[in-house]
Amino acid sequence: MSYLLEMQGISKDFSGIKALDNVFFNVKPAEVVSLCGENGSGKSTLMKVLTGVHPAGSYAGEITFNGKSLSAQSIKDSEAVGIAIIHQELALVKELSIMENIFLGSEIHSYGRINFNAMLQKTRELLKQVFLDVPPTTLVKHLGVGQQQLVEIAKALSKNASLLILDEPSSSLTESETKILLNIVCSLRERGVSCVYISHKLDEIMAISDRVCVIRDGLHIATKEIAELNQDRIIQMMVGREMANLFPREDHPIGDVVLEVRNCTAHDPWVQDIKRVDDVSFTVREGEILGISGLVGAGRTELMQCLFGCYPGSYDIEILLDNKPIKVRNSAEALRQRVAMVPEDRKRHGIIPGMSVAKNLSLANLLNYQQKMDCIDSSHEVADVLEYIKKLRVKTASPDLQIKSLSGGNQQKVVLAKNLLIGPKVLILxxxxxxxDVGAKYEIYKVMFELIREGISIIMVSSELPEVLGISDRVLVMHEGKLKGNFVNQDLTQEMIMESALGSCSDA
Ligand SMILES: Nc1ncnc2c1ncn2[C@@H]1O[C@H](COP(=O)(O)OP(=O)(O)OP(=O)(O)O)[C@@H](O)[C@H]1O
Ligand SMILES: [Mg+2]
Incomplete structure (x- = not known):
């Protein structure tokens, strides 16, 4: 069998800690191979080794691509042989346009000058392929995370690679955007392009893979044909045990209304006439998990930003906490009222990448460690940090490591821990x-259920319908800034939510 890619006996460590231990991985021509494993198992590291982000010499093992030995020193070397990667963390330049981002470093030239017309034309074609209907000159900072992800995909397509690596491409996409993505992957395969697909969404993996490779703690566990697998089997290989119930929901008491939002209207920060949120009112009760569903662009995040005092445009909102009107002009005021928020865009709003895990974790709670003379009570701070690292099972060699060196899922746990530390009354997620990953998701859900049993109220925005249905007590559905559905989560189906998300009004 001739392989397009063969990685043999790859080992890589970071300051003595093994991230990959003798891993074997291969891809045939025109094949989609999924790479599965828990957070921190080494998936992104394996792909960084392949693409030269971790240069040859910094790892052990052999890589052969297209029959030739590959020892990439940088991403340019791997691109030159026909490998393109879409990294897990988006890497677009926010101040540049979509077109400039797509052609950054590989601009089209004619007669010694940049040919903007050709680039515009090519960008239009690429955006059409990813079904993104915005002008190529739109600045990336004006796009939502999902749209940015589609631009990353368009950029990778522009490289005409024979192997495309997608590291968690769908984590910020909605169902419909994900469908577009899966179609793109399938059509690439038809054109002879191979893909490595990394995702924690097992339904996607079952839908598009030819083979699945599972790694656990840097070790190669197995590579199997899709016909030999089902979701349970993949989970079992990933976590090393069976997991029967993915949503640990239990009956719990729900109390009185804690938070009431009245008549929230938010205008687009750049185009004042457009309403991102249009006269939305809702309540949350003590010990309740309120799910908020809708398509990307429905105004869910904007609504939460108004509530948390961090919406970048102009808005009106009335907030009542325990029946008393409160003013939340910024996020510091929200935190003081014990309203906390885990933001959607972790890299931009959730973490300070160059700071340690410990400092990120205690950042929102520093006032509580304040001693006389404005000194920080560091023993109290360290004790809290260690407690929460343990409670949420954050996988880090030390609390002093920079948070950016943690795997994506573990960074997310730190952001959650940071918000739990302030002892919130209302927690927006x-x-x-x-x-x-599935195991850590389960742990996060368990923490959420512990919190509501303590009387905390949770508002959870989620694009994953199984999660919304598996966790929420009640579900609000938004469409184009308006509230279109308010359902008690009993006999509620994905179809009912989707119908409202597409614009028809319903109440239950
Ligand atoms: N630059 C780095 N410095 C130190 N440790 C690192 C670095 N990059 C990765 N690691 C560690 O290597 C291990 C594997 O990380 P990797 O990012 O490959 O995981 P992953 O499987 O992609 O996880 P996720 O699903 O969360 O993205 C983790 O323990 C991580 O903390
Ligand atoms: Mg990763």
């Missing part, structure tokens, strides 16, 4: 399990 915007896509809380994005990029989180």
């Amino acid at each position: 915007d896509e809380p399990t994005r990029g989180v």
Whole structure:
């Protein structure tokens, strides 16, 4: 059998800690191979070794691509042989346009000058392929995370690679955007392009893979044909045990209304006439998990930002906490009222990448460690940090490591822990399990249920319908800034939510 890619006996360590231990991985021509494993198991590291992000010499093992030995020193070397990668963390330049981002470093030239017309034309074609209907000159900072992900995909397509690596491409996409993505992968395969697909969403993996490779703690566990697998079997290989129930929901008491939002309207920060949120009112009760569903662009995140005082445009909102009107002009005021938020865009709003895990974790709670003379009570701080690292099972060699060196899912747990430390009354979670593996998702859900049993109220924005249905007590559905559905989660189906998300009004 001739392989397009063969990686043999790959080992890689970071300051003595083994991230990959003798891993074997191969891909045939025109094949989709999924790479599965828990957070921190080494998936992204394996792909970084392949693409030269970790240069040859910094790892052990052999890589052969297209019959030739490959020892990439940088991503340019791997691109030159026909490998393109879409990294897990988006890497677009926010201040540049879509077109400039797509052609950054590989601009089209004619007669010694950049040919903007050709680039515009090519960008239009690429955007059409990913079904993104925005002008190529739109600045990336004006796009939502899902749309940015589609631009990353368009950029990778522009490289005409023979192997495309997608590292968790769908974690910020909605169902319909994900369908587009899966179609793109399938049509690439038909054109002879191979893909490595990394995802924690097992339904996607079952839908598009030819083979699945599972790694656990840096070790190669197995590579199997899709026909030999089902979701349970993949989970079992990933976590090393069986997991029967993915949603640990239990009956729990729900109390009085804690938070009431009245008449929230938010205008687009750049185009004042467009309403991102249009006269939305809702309540949350003590010990309740309120799910908020809808398509990307429905205004869910904007609504939460108004509530948390961090919406970038102009808005009106009335908030009542325990029946008393409160003013939340910024996020510090929200935290003081014990309203906390885990944001959707972790890299931009959730973490300070160059700071340690410990400092990120205690950041929102520093006032509580304040001693006389404005000194920080560091023993109290360290004790809290260690407690929460243990409680949420954050996988880090030390609390002093920079948070950016943690795997995506583990970074997410730190952001959650940071918000739990302030002892919230209302906790807003915007896509809380994005990029989180099944085992860690289960742990996060368990923490959520512990919190509501303590009387905390949770508002959870989620694009994953099984999660919304598996966790929420009640579900609000938004469409184009308006509230279109308010359902008690009993006999509720994905179809009912989707119908409202597409615009028809319903109440239950
Ligand atoms: N630059 C780095 N410095 C130190 N440790 C690192 C670095 N990059 C990765 N690691 C460690 O290597 C291990 C594997 O990380 P990797 O990012 O490959 O995991 P992953 O399987 O992609 O996880 P996820 O599903 O969360 O994205 C983790 O323990 C991580 O903390
Ligand atoms: Mg990763």
